Amino acid sequence: MKQLLSTKLLLLAMLFAPALIFGQRVITGTVTDAESGETLIGANILVVGTSTGTISDIDGSYQLTLPDGYDLLSYSYTGYATQEIKVGASNVIDVQLSAGSILDEIVVIGYGTVKREDATGSVETISSESFNRGAITSTQELIAGKVAGVAITPSADPGGGANIRIRGGSSLNASNDPLIVIDGVPVESRGVSGGRNILNLVNPNDVENVTVLKDASATAIYGSRASNGVIIITTKKGALGKKLRVDYNGSFATSSIQKTVDIMTADQFRTVVGEQYPDQTDLLGDANTDWQDVIFQNATTHDHNISLSGGLADVLPYRVSAGYTNKDGLLLNDNFQRVTYGVSLTPGFLDNTLQVTANLKGMNIQNQFANRGALGAAVSFDPTQPVYDKESPYGGYFTFVNNDGTPNRLAPANPLAQLELRDDQSTVNRFIGNVQLDYRMPFLPELRANLNVGMDQSKGEGTIFEPKFYSAAFDAATGGGTDNNYNETITNRLFDFYLNYVKDFGNNTLDLMAGYGYQHFKFDKEDNRSDIDRTPENVVQILTAREYFLVSLFSRANLTLGERLLLTGTIRRDGTSRFSEKNRFGIFPAAAVAYKLVGEKDGKGALNSLKLRAGWGVTGQQDMGDNFYPYIPSYTISLSNAQYQFGDEFIPTSRPGGYNSDLKWEETTTYNAAIDFGFFNDRLYGTFEVYQRDTEDLLTTTRPAAGTNLTNNIPANIGTLVNKGFEVALNIVPIQKADMEWSFGINMTRNRNEITSLTLSDDPTFQGFETGGISGGVGNNIQIHSVGYAASSFYVYEQVYDETGKPIEGLYVDRNGDGQVTPADRYRFENPAPDYFFGFTSNLNVGNFDFSFAGRANVGNYVYNNRFVNSANYNSIYNSTGFLSNVHSDINTVGFNVPQYFSDYFLENGSFLRIDHITAGYRFNSVFGDTKGGDLRVYATLQNPIVVTKYQGIDPEIFGGIDNDIYPRSRTFLLGANLNF
């Protein structure tokens, strides 16, 4: 492939060469905003009296060939006053336009940009000013709650990622993650081993804006990977004509835990043991240990970022940045350290006919992972036992032992020992580099060729070490301990090429784009496991290698008629190496229409803009996780631990694997209709949108009929599901004065998910596919995918209560009325996805003072309180091997003896309202003196200050809806400073 790429480059260079010999009068320049000096992208430049024209590029620069006999140029930009300039002797004309309305921003769509006003699809851009604030290390978190229809569940561990769902999940077993594109490079959604978040690479400080493509008419240009929406991250760039600008942003934050599981104190526990197990009080210790207090810490974060940007010698716009983050987790020994660097060069060549964008981003992460097992152990560990025991041979930590002195394996290991004796570290290095060449044909200025070549490589390496004296790794026979290491390399190569032709015909504009994309993903992993002494039967090496390819052809046509009617059509043909030759290609079409009832031309009434949009499109899905060759009959050789004995010989076995040569694309058809409106010169603007997404040929992991395949579990195209809903987004600017501005934004989403079929033939006895594994027993599931219900609906028994309202243990409603309570009486009740979710943001600027807050709310999301189930029953207090376990404070209100895993009593409404951050800042102008400038902003942020909920566990915001020893979210106080000069 490498060689192929360079051949391609050479070939393209040869193709361009003939174009370079033309020489006519070419006018170049930059279009900027008169007030801010920011460059304007997409400004129209027209030779008056002709149809010859161009638009300014991403740096605001333009280039245009002047026909003989014409010398008047018109510069226009939506919402800005149009200027006409007569061409003089100079071939360089820089123009400054005066600013106007808010809807004129440029939004990035796949393989191109569009003016927001002219967008036909559901596209939303969040720029850096509107990002969430606080100790944020993941880019996903920047836009949590900002976009209607986009549900983001941030994780709590340091450097952790976030789960993103755009308009619900369109798949059952295939991926439901949106496609993420970083500066034109679509990235692989699987993270590398030892990493915490696929977006750790991108330093939030380097992000210029994030664009979300929601409906198929916008996403279909990404075809096969767009079924769950697309998130496009654009990083900051330098600009021509600007002097060196230095930005420093630093912050220091301290985080503390808000809420722990409500378990008994040592004294309460002594009482309950005395009542329930009077014969076992000898097992009680004398200590009073709050184990949750032992394992959690107040965590600190500090973060420093510096960037240099500008234009070098008026030819080379650049931006160079570096960042350092050091973040502790609330759990002891959890740490994330990151160094990021970025270089972005955006020079223009050949009178700016050739625009080059070169991006290099890299990171180095050092992770220290805390043992998550400590979370559960701290809740259940006997609070009357001390943390340390000098006599203990297990590192001096108090340990439950058997009569022979060996650790009791049924008892939890000491929570602190779990954190301090397990050393789990990783180093992740990653870089993304891409070079984008954008060439405007001198012989045909309306035609642009764009070539994008990129590579994304991550390498994760890690070690896990546990000493022999760590009770959980104890093994008398072999010496025990753990000495594991692993490494993984993920390589993603990209080659994109497209042609773009834009031509104005009077009031009409035609914009055509056609291109080709190639991507190759390769995964190489090595996993070595061993005990400390490298005992032969405990030494295992697992090598895995996987790859897949995606090859696509795509095209799009945008037609603007009379500046009112906008039409978009796209079509993409995608090929994947995951399917057999006959099913390999999928065609993904989309179409959209928009009509501007009221636009910028219509004067300045109260209603200043009104646009209707409707779109339809088909997108695909082929990402089935680690299943890379589902259609190929292949054999897997067994590892040394799974050989079979014939005679005196141990033979590695060779297993034929199941395959499905009929596998094909899962397809989602989306319908979208919307109204965009703006009142009072956009002091009030917003969107109302309705959508429906029908997925068919779901890539479902299903059971083939007995004996017909070489597995009992194989992906097949079975079933359909639907997501429907509506979204409202409103932005209000109640105050807009010279020294005071207040803006407020709120959005709301309603999404309903329903599985509409799951089997090839109608089988009334088929209940569905169980999912949602819980802690308790082995192989127990609390959720089910069933026809007629939302995916992952809870599948429970209906609890019966006594007259005092107390649940009666093991007594459930005989829902099917057959006189007995059997598994057939389980019913589907609610699901983890919210019925409605909201996001809101407020920004207030008064003089140099700024104040902002943002928050989110979910309504109707249900949570299975797995922690409560496991610690609200008397039997779990005493284990007959001789140890006690702590229980929930509310045990007496439940009063169960045995955990009742499937009772709907443990399902709780997890609706919540959360304030994500409250920030106040003050800007000092010209701190280096009036002439030298230097703006300094100091700010303080209170992150996650308030959560309003009736949920009884520690946090209702749980992706997947099963509360099983989750990592608690912190409350964080941050002080920061931002200096630029």
Add this chain to the structure above:
Amino acid sequence: MNRNSFLNILFLLLGLMVITTSCFKDLDVAPIDPDEATANVVYENPSSYRQVLAKLYAGLAVSGQEGPAGQPDINGIDEGFSTYLRQYWKAQELSTDEAVIAWNDGNIHDFEDMDWDANNEFIRAMYDRLYFQIALCNEFLRESTPEKLDGRGQSSIKDEVAAYRAEARFLRALSYWHALDMFRNVPFVTEDDGVGFYQPEQIAPTDLFAWLENEIKEIEPQMVAARANEYGRADKGALWMLAAKLYLNAEVYTGQNRATDCVEYCNKIIGAGYGLENNYQHLFLADNHNSDEIIFLCCLMVPIPALGVA
């Protein structure tokens, strides 16, 4: 647009077409994992036949290709629960008064409560195990025919592979007998049915019985003599035991009493020199390969414990 620019564009488009068509070929992939290979590649290697046969036997004992867990053979249940022998034992024993499992593992108590149905994951896992085993045997029988060996230039190992084939048919018959005994009128697939997605034919108990009877008679001459095969592999003794068990309950399966045939096969076994251990415990000791009582064994991992199954 002048002629020159037209040519330029044409040139560009032609160049693009050349590039793109070459890259579409990359979509033809083959596994690159060191532990994975396509069927064609696997059977080019003569030692593979023995390795696949080992998997047919291992299918009764191990849970997957990694051990102790990882790359499981069947899904939908905890891997540790999923082995053939464990499921078989649970289905046979927990549904009687002989054993109880008190853990709250999934719907395990359905066995004791006698209210299991098709949605019980343990019943499912047993059923899936049976048919996983049958499908493996079918695959091996398809890929190891004398014609295919000739085609791969491996005629020299034909005799050896013929014995493997007889054992594969024995293992398949064993699982079909388990299926008949536990589920009765079951789906029926042989090596003549391919791998894919289709609805297999259901077979009546009498027909499956007749097929099993015929299968046993056909492979008997091809099996290695009783007590003459290498450790871990089945011989005529194991086949006779299967026949005896099939005939023992023939009346339940077909309505026809075949006790005489059962006696005949039992006599064959006794005649081959098998005998009961004086001390039952000896069956479970490390040197149980010396025992006269074990007719067919299922090796569980390392050479320490062995457990009789048939």
